[in-house]
Amino acid sequence: MTPTEYEYLRKFLKDNSGLDLSADKQYLIESRLLPLARKAGLSGIAELVQKLQAGSRQLITDVVEAMTTNETFFFRDKVPFDHFRDTIMPEVIKARAGKRSVRIWCAAGSTGQEPYSLAMCLKEMGAALTGWRVEIIATDLSQEVLEKAKAGVYSQFEVQRGLPIQMLVKYFKQTGETWQINPELRAMIQHRQLNLLHDFSQFGTFDVIFCRNVLIYFDQDTKINIFNRLARQIEPDGFLVLGAAETVVGLTDTFRPIPDRRGLYKPNDPRAAVAKPVLAGAAPRMAVMAGR
Amino acid sequence: MKTCLVVDDSSVVRKIARRILEGLEFEVTEAEDGSKALEICKRQLPDAVLLDWNMPVMDGFEFMGHMRRLPGGDQPKVVFCTTENNVAHIAQALSGGANEYIMKPFDKDIIADKFAEVGLIPVGQAMV
Ligand SMILES: C[S@@+](CC[C@H](N)C(=O)[O-])C[C@H]1O[C@@H](n2cnc3c(N)ncnc32)[C@H](O)[C@@H]1O
Numbered sequence: 001m002t003p004t005e006y007e008y009l010r011k012f013l014k015d016n017s018g019l020d021l022s023a024d025k026q027y028l029i030e031s032r033l034l035p036l037a038r039k040a041g042l043s044g045i046a047e048l049v050q051k052l053q054a055g056s057r058q059l060i061t062d063v064v065e066a067m068t069t070n071e072t073f074f075f076r077d078k079v080p081f082d083h084f085r086d087t088i089m090p091e092v093i094k095a096r097a098g099k100r101s102v103r104i105w106c107a108a109g110s111t112g113q114e115p116y117s118l119a120m121c122l123k124e125m126g127a128a129l130t131g132w133r134v135e136i137i138a139t140d141l142s143q144e145v146l147e148k149a150k151a152g153v154y155s156q157f158e159v160q161r162g163l164p165i166q167m168l169v170k171y172f173k174q175t176g177e178t179w180q181i182n183p184e185l186r187a188m189i190q191h192r193q194l195n196l197l198h199d200f201s202q203f204g205t206f207d208v209i210f211c212r213n214v215l216i217y218f219d220q221d222t223k224i225n226i227f228n229r230l231a232r233q234i235e236p237d238g239f240l241v242l243g244a245a246e247t248v249v250g251l252t253d254t255f256r257p258i259p260d261r262r263g264l265y266k267p268n269d270p271r272a273a274v275a276k277p278v279l280a281g282a283a284p285r286m287a288v289m290a291g292r
Numbered sequence: 293m294k295t296c297l298v299v300d301d302s303s304v305v306r307k308i309a310r311r312i313l314e315g316l317e318f319e320v321t322e323a324e325d326g327s328k329a330l331e332i333c334k335r336q337l338p339d340a341v342l343l344d345w346n347m348p349v350m351d352g353f354e355f356m357g358h359m360r361r362l363p364g365g366d367q368p369k370v371v372f373c374t375t376e377n378n379v380a381h382i383a384q385a386l387s388g389g390a391n392e393y394i395m396k397p398f399d400k401d402i403i404a405d406k407f408a409e410v411g412l413i414p415v416g417q418a419m420v
Contacts, residue, residue: 073405077415078408078415079415156377156395157402160394160395160398160402160405160406161401161402161405162405164392164409165382165386165392165393165406165409166386168382169379169382169383169386174378174379177377
């Protein structure tokens with residue numbers, strides 16, 4: 001791969017998915033895109049780049065999706081789900097006792113393990129939520145992972161990562177070598193395609209947002225921009241949950257960490273953020289990104 | 293150091309399991325069938341048992357029944373590790389006193405996840 005081709009792909013990925021590759025990730029691009037190029041009948045990276053420059057729609061989508069990292073497990077890191085059960089939901093149930101409805105957004109749900117883990121947590125809460133309207137929206141950039149999430153079918157290997165055996169027996173049905181999550185849990189989740197670089201205000205506001213292990217791939221400006229827009233989609237008393245290697249600290253004051261609850265954040269007044277100078281630089285960049 | 297008894301009639305499986313468990317800082321003993329495992333348990337109960345189902349002489353399920361009735365036999369965490377991968381077997385194991393269940397083939401991540409699940413190792417350790 002020539003340096004020019006690499007630079008083109010780097011910028012292409014940053015503009016299309018936010019993926020921020022350092023200058024030395026040629027091997028990563030090659031390992032993911034060479035098989036894709038071959039499958040598309042192209043001779044190699046050079047021809048792939050030409051096709052991308054020519055604007056081949058399908059190829060653009062394929063390249064963007066091939067470069068995403070979709071790794072995920074049920075109850076990943078465990079602690080956030082304990083917090084969800086012991087801290088977040090008790091507070092939400094109290095605060096929404098009048099309306100009896102809760103909206104949860106899984107902002108990079110990948111193949112579904114995260115939203116289904118939340119659905120299982122909610123099911124386990126049983127009577128506390130009887131008569132409640134529970135909405136879980138799972139979004140991801142990649143159409144391929146969304147299809148898998150929708151089907152809710154997992155391999156024997158996948159159901160053994162993070163999922164307690166009692167939960168497997170209780171919430172899944174075995175078909176041959178694979179396991180499918182029960183229709184009742186599948187019905188709790190709406191799956192939607194969404195690129196976090198683009199406007200997401202159409203999804204409305206949420207009581208809880210899980211946005212885990214996706215912002216790590218983005219550069220600072222992109223993270224800040226997404227945090228600031230997430231702040232507008234979260235109820236003033238809502239919760240944001242980030243991945244183990246992610247934080248708002250040092251990036252934005254639209255959210256503040258909750259002491260002793262690792263990974264949990266509360267929104268500050270969102271109107272304060274709009275006036276922040278830090279947004280001024282990031283806003284026009286978004287306009288460019290949204291023009292995909 | 294926590295102890296784990298690996299019960300499997302395949303010496304290859306025992307060797308792989310031993311390597312993984314020693315990596316998770318367990319002191320490992322091995323038995324090739326349920327009755328040999330029971331003898332070991334009568335002398336000293338381990339903290340954990342990684343247990344195959346189908347074995348000659350005494351199978352894993354029968355072993356678990358005997359072990360659970362030993363004095364203190366309710367203490368060890370029993371993690372089945374077997375090619376029996378259907379719901380009926382899993383349900384039977386759980387109602388017979390198993391704490392977790394691994395469907396073969398397994399790897400280090402699965403063992404670490406399942407051992408963390410039943411509190412044998414801290415959750416963080418399962419992630420490395
Ligand atoms: C490593 S997975 C994390 C899955 C899950 N949240 C977890 O923590 O296990 C990251 C996901 O983010 C998605 N993703 C990457 N860039 C994205 C973007 N710009 N917008 C939305 N999703 C994106 C990928 O497709 C992938 O499924």
